[in-house]
Amino acid sequence: MAGxxxxxxxxxxxHRDPAVAFTSLALWxxxxxxxxxxxxxxxxxxxxxxxxxxxxxLATILTDRHQVRAFWNSLxxxxxxxxxxxxxxxxxxxxxxxxxxxxxLLGIVDASVLLPLVSPPFTTAIAIIFSFGPRGLxxxxxxxLKGVTVYGLTSTFLSEALTYFPIAYLTLRPILAAxxxxxxxMAFSLGASRWRVFRTVTLPLAIPGLANAFLLxxxxxxxDFATPLILAGNQFPxxxxxxxxxxxxxxxxxxxxxxxxxxxxxxxxxxxxQRYWVSRRFYVTxxxxxxxxxxxxxxxxxxxxxxxxxxxxxxLVIVYFYALLLYASLVMALGANHTFTLQHYxxxxxxxxxxxxxxxxxxxxxxxxxxxxxxxxxxxxxxxQFVGRRSMELVSMINYALPGTIVGIAYLIAFNxxxxxxxxxxxxxxACYIFRYGPTGIRATVALLQQIDKSLEEASQGLGAGSAxxxxxxxxxxxxxxxxxxLGVVFIRxxxxxxxxxxxxxxxWTLITVKIxxxxxxxxxxxxxxxxxxxxxxxxxxxxxxxxxxxxFRAPGAMPMTSLLGG
Amino acid sequence: xTHPLLRRMARALALVPLLAFALGCATARAADTVNAYSIxxxxxxxxxxxxxxxxxxxxxxxxxxxxxxxxxxxxxxKGNPRVDVLFGGPVETFAAGIGEGVFEPYKPPAYATxxxxxxxxxxxxxxxxxxxxVFMTNDKFLKENNLKAPGSWNDLLNPAxxxxxQMADARTSGTAVxxxxxxxxxxxxxxxxxxxxxxxxxxxxQLYTKSGGGGTLPVGLGQAGGGIFFIxxxxxxxxxxxxVTISFPQEGxxxxxxxxxxxKGAKNPELGKKxxxxxxxxxxxxxxxxxxxxxxxxxxxxxVEPSLAAVLKGAKIFAIDADYAGANRKRIVDRWVAEVLNx
Numbered sequence: 002m003a004g005x006x007x008x009x010x011x012x013x014x015x016h017r018d019p020a021v022a023f024t025s026l027a028l029w030x031x032x033x034x035x036x037x038x039x040x041x042x043x044x045x046x047x048x049x050x051x052x053x054x055x056x057x058x059l060a061t062i063l064t065d066r067h068q069v070r071a072f073w074n075s076l077x078x079x080x081x082x083x084x085x086x087x088x089x090x091x092x093x094x095x096x097x098x099x100x101x102x103x104x105x106l107l108g109i110v111d112a113s114v115l116l117p118l119v120s121p122p123f124t125t126a127i128a129i130i131f132s133f134g135p136r137g138l139x140x141x142x143x144x145x146l147k148g149v150t151v152y153g154l155t156s157t158f159l160s161e162a163l164t165y166f167p168i169a170y171l172t173l174r175p176i177l178a179a180x181x182x183x184x185x186x187m188a189f190s191l192g193a194s195r196w197r198v199f200r201t202v203t204l205p206l207a208i209p210g211l212a213n214a215f216l217l218x219x220x221x222x223x224x225d226f227a228t229p230l231i232l233a234g235n236q237f238p239x240x241x242x243x244x245x246x247x248x249x250x251x252x253x254x255x256x257x258x259x260x261x262x263x264x265x266x267x268x269x270x271x272x273x274x275q276r277y278w279v280s281r282r283f284y285v286t287x288x289x290x291x292x293x294x295x296x297x298x299x300x301x302x303x304x305x306x307x308x309x310x311x312x313x314x315x316x317l318v319i320v321y322f323y324a325l326l327l328y329a330s331l332v333m334a335l336g337a338n339h340t341f342t343l344q345h346y347x348x349x350x351x352x353x354x355x356x357x358x359x360x361x362x363x364x365x366x367x368x369x370x371x372x373x374x375x376x377x378x379x380x381x382x383x384x385x386q387f388v389g390r391r392s393m394e395l396v397s398m399i400n401y402a403l404p405g406t407i408v409g410i411a412y413l414i415a416f417n418x419x420x421x422x423x424x425x426x427x428x429x430x431x432a433c434y435i436f437r438y439g440p441t442g443i444r445a446t447v448a449l450l451q452q453i454d455k456s457l458e459e460a461s462q463g464l465g466a467g468s469a470x471x472x473x474x475x476x477x478x479x480x481x482x483x484x485x486x487x488l489g490v491v492f493i494r495x496x497x498x499x500x501x502x503x504x505x506x507x508x509x510w511t512l513i514t515v516k517i518x519x520x521x522x523x524x525x526x527x528x529x530x531x532x533x534x535x536x537x538x539x540x541x542x543x544x545x546x547x548x549x550x551x552x553x554f555r556a557p558g559a560m561p562m563t564s565l566l567g568g
Numbered sequence: 569x570t571h572p573l574l575r576r577m578a579r580a581l582a583l584v585p586l587l588a589f590a591l592g593c594a595t596a597r598a599a600d601t602v603n604a605y606s607i608x609x610x611x612x613x614x615x616x617x618x619x620x621x622x623x624x625x626x627x628x629x630x631x632x633x634x635x636x637x638x639x640x641x642x643x644x645x646k647g648n649p650r651v652d653v654l655f656g657g658p659v660e661t662f663a664a665g666i667g668e669g670v671f672e673p674y675k676p677p678a679y680a681t682x683x684x685x686x687x688x689x690x691x692x693x694x695x696x697x698x699x700x701x702v703f704m705t706n707d708k709f710l711k712e713n714n715l716k717a718p719g720s721w722n723d724l725l726n727p728a729x730x731x732x733x734q735m736a737d738a739r740t741s742g743t744a745v746x747x748x749x750x751x752x753x754x755x756x757x758x759x760x761x762x763x764x765x766x767x768x769x770x771x772x773x774q775l776y777t778k779s780g781g782g783g784t785l786p787v788g789l790g791q792a793g794g795g796i797f798f799i800x801x802x803x804x805x806x807x808x809x810x811x812v813t814i815s816f817p818q819e820g821x822x823x824x825x826x827x828x829x830x831x832k833g834a835k836n837p838e839l840g841k842k843x844x845x846x847x848x849x850x851x852x853x854x855x856x857x858x859x860x861x862x863x864x865x866x867x868x869x870x871x872v873e874p875s876l877a878a879v880l881k882g883a884k885i886f887a888i889d890a891d892y893a894g895a896n897r898k899r900i901v902d903r904w905v906a907e908v909l910n911x
Binding site for chain 2: 150
């Protein structure tokens, strides 16, 4: 069901539609300016040295033994994170979809799973050091272990898996929920055991979802630089961190750019696999024909308890980590002086007000624009025929697929000098967010539009509605969730992203996440924790509000907002 | 035919440039304002700049970055500088910037009074403070292992410290480079001996951190037993309430100056020069004590604050020879990466 749906709406030479022509032209201009131009400038910068074209030095750095090892380490880490994250996500999704959990319990699971997704960077990593370090609360205080090593592959991998598995959960849950349990019920009544039903019916139907989740996690891990920066230590270098250190430590912009471009290769492969191979293997789940649900217990009570226990344990670990964060924000100095204080909150609401105000302002601007951008591009590339439609879809995804560091550096280089001077403005950060995180909205829109079976639109037109009415009454309610989802994701990322924007903050505009990193390096753990708690609180409130709005438009079967956070 | 919604959306899209303009205007700044990147953390830079404004009426607009990030930005912005002054940070960073041609030589009035190691020969940078290295150890760790605070470089080789030291990574931190040159110095610049020592120290090092102060919190918390840090960071850890001990090796340890520089092509060069004049004079450096900033003043006319002087009393501290360090830095760091970090 992917690709152009040459259905009723697009029939009849609509490419002459002036609104389509104008919108696509405007979008192309924006994409050229904010995606193609910065990357080209970065590329030029990488290949020139004081005005002359040269590749000297690049070969050295790209074939350097440590950098090659970092490259393979990155792939290894991403593979492990993808595997464990997908398994965890599947367990959670399966339990949520088939475990017949009471509503309140499902609410708790959802909230605890959302925490890592909406948190500023570093939070899990820091909590892991506190708990499992050589003098960790758990390893040392509780278990009395000595000489524990916390830095390395294991902790980085576990921290990332815990941070990103919610993506898998949110990707898989709607898919599992959409698998008609009638089919499972039929297999069961034909005499198959529960395990056999799971193995031969449920699992095969979920495989595209599993592959998708794996690739999403793989990409997220590949681009993550904050977690390895804190946890990987010296024995396990990974490429995004190496690129960052090359630029900020050795002042080698060209080398850093070259390392980032090396990351581009696996990132693009994964993206293309995900976009053009996996996403075609989904099944249409919204049809014009309704199907009654027959209750079927696809898991035995013992199994259900086992699953619940696993999920509860993981959820507990997450809740424990965040409780630790909250605690750190409320004591004088974690680990030294555990007197209760509100001093850190006073600090962030006095010295930090500028960062808070700037962050909220920027998020408020980026949010509607990002949502709009996502829906427009998604709608155009799915439902309209115009020149360069496919390339628009691909180009719009580039900033999203690239590691943040490279996007940040590219923006800094491209927009510092005339003709387009944007550094120092809020616009450069807003633009970065829109074009980096707006693609979630594009994908949501595309996915929703593809899920609309032609029969729905045909039925509407067959009943006498014009195509405008059909759009308004049928298509629009279905893409509005995508609009809000896109907007929600842009908001969340505006509050929590750091890898790109650390290069874009300026004298005029700063961000909470940059403050968190700064406090962290200045050993002001209290304010860093207080800022993080604030971010989590704001994001939760906004998500809840968006969820409320979304429910007003919610067409039956449309994806819930949270499921789109994954992409 | 055109869908009304699409038309409306297209119209909204046309608003983008307008918004851009509005946001752009919002960043316009007042006239008597100088812009700076501060490498000093905000809690030290802010009071200094407020004092400067009190003294001169000139406001300092600043944003804080680690030395590497700050220099990377100054270099990226070379064609169109966003700031007038790079404030604070190890002289190391400034030396790297000279090669990129990002600074405008300027010799403030205090230039003549400073000893040679506190200024660049052409005035590309000038020092505002001095920052010796120290050993910092966690009290609880010392007690548990029946150790005294290390008083010699060799004390750190004690197997009791196995996997319990944190110190900075030479690829990213001036602190680390100063440390390595200190080790070279106490070994009479015998590189074989110095690298033997560092290789022997390696098993005791839990983590080489990105930033110079990165290990202070872990040591304060006891996640690490000890490390080698700049005195400002170490005293700051103590001031936060963590139980740590500061000590010096009897063989001696190096110190590094903190600098300031005017950016080439600065939009407000005159105001920038005023900030440099002020920062290199006793007017600023006399304020260190008031705000508990434990740098040693660079200007000889400024007294070292008594409690800081007490810590430093008896410590054998030497300056790192800038010419020797400058000529050998890259080679030594490369060798450190190859032989110590990734053997």
